[in-house]
Amino acid sequence: EVVLTQSPGTLSLSPGERATLSCRASQSVDTHLAWYQHKPGQAPRLLIYGASSRATAIPDRFSGSGSGTDFTLTISRLEPVDFAVYYCQHYATTWTFGQGTKVEIK
Amino acid sequence: EMLLVESGGAVVQPGGSLRISCAASGFTFDDYTMHWVRQSPGKGLEWVSLITWDGGSTSYADSMKGRFTISRDNSKNSLYLQMNSLRIEDTALYYCAKDNVGYGMDVWGQGTTVTVSS
Numbered sequence: 001e002v003v004l005t006q007s008p009g010t011l012s013l014s015p016g017e018r019a020t021l022s023c024r025a026s027q028s029v030d031t032h033l034a035w036y037q038h039k040p041g042q043a044p045r046l047l048i049y050g051a052s053s054r055a056t057a058i059p060d061r062f063s064g065s066g067s068g069t070d071f072t073l074t075i076s077r078l079e080p081v082d083f084a085v086y087y088c089q090h091y092a093t094t095w096t097f098g099q100g101t102k103v104e105i106k
Numbered sequence: 107e108m109l110l111v112e113s114g115g116a117v118v119q120p121g122g123s124l125r126i127s128c129a130a131s132g133f134t135f136d137d138y139t140m141h142w143v144r145q146s147p148g149k150g151l152e153w154v155s156l157i158t159w160d161g162g163s164t165s166y167a168d169s170m171k172g173r174f175t176i177s178r179d180n181s182k183n184s185l186y187l188q189m190n191s192l193r194i195e196d197t198a199l200y201y202c203a204k205d206n207v208g209y210g211m212d213v214w215g216q217g218t219t220v221t222v223s224s
Contacts, residue, residue: 001168034206034209034210034211036151036210036211038151042216043201043214043215043216043217044143044151044201044203044211044214045214046210046211046212049206049209049210050209053209055206055210055212056212085150087150087151089151089153089210089211091208091210093165094153094165094167095141095153095156096153097143097150097151097152097153098150099150100150100151
C-alpha cells in the first residue's frame, strides 16, 4: 500500500505570500496524484489531478508538479479564501490520502 | 448542476449496523465509478470504498473489508454503504464522491454523520 506523507503539517503565511506544500509517496505513483482543498463545514474540492492538471474552474494561482515519489502544490499568491487544509491523494486500484497540510493565516 | 446528497447517518451502538445512502443528480450516474470517503473527528480524509459504474467491481480500504459493503442502484441514481459490526472508530462524517474518470474525485456531497457510541 502506498503511504503519502505531507509536509509541513501547518504552514503559517500572510495573504499575498507564496505557499509551497509537499507530498512524498512511499513508492513511485507515476503521476497518479491529486490535490484537494478542504474547508470546515464544506465538501472537499478537487484542485489538481494527474499531478499537474488543474480541475475545472480552479484559478491559475494553483499549480501542481512532480512525478514518481515527490510532488508539490504551489499557491502563487495566497488569497483569504485559500486558507484551508490541503490533501494529496494517490489513485489506483485502491486510494489513499496524505494526512493533510493546514494553511493558516499568520 | 451535479449534486450528491447523502442521508441515513445516525447514532448506533458498537456492533450495530447502518446503511447510508447518496442520491445523485445533474449527471449520468451510471457512467461513473463512485466512492465513499470519511473524516473522523479531528482527523484527515480517509478513503473507504469504490464501486464501478455497473457495480461489477468494488474495492475497500483494509480496515473496512468484511464489514462494509458498497452497492448502487443505477435505476434510482443512488449509492449505498452497508456498515456492519460498527466500531467506535467508525464514527465519522461520510462523504460520497464521483470519480473524475480515474483522475481523482470531482464532485462531493456534504456528508452524513455516523456516530458509534454506547
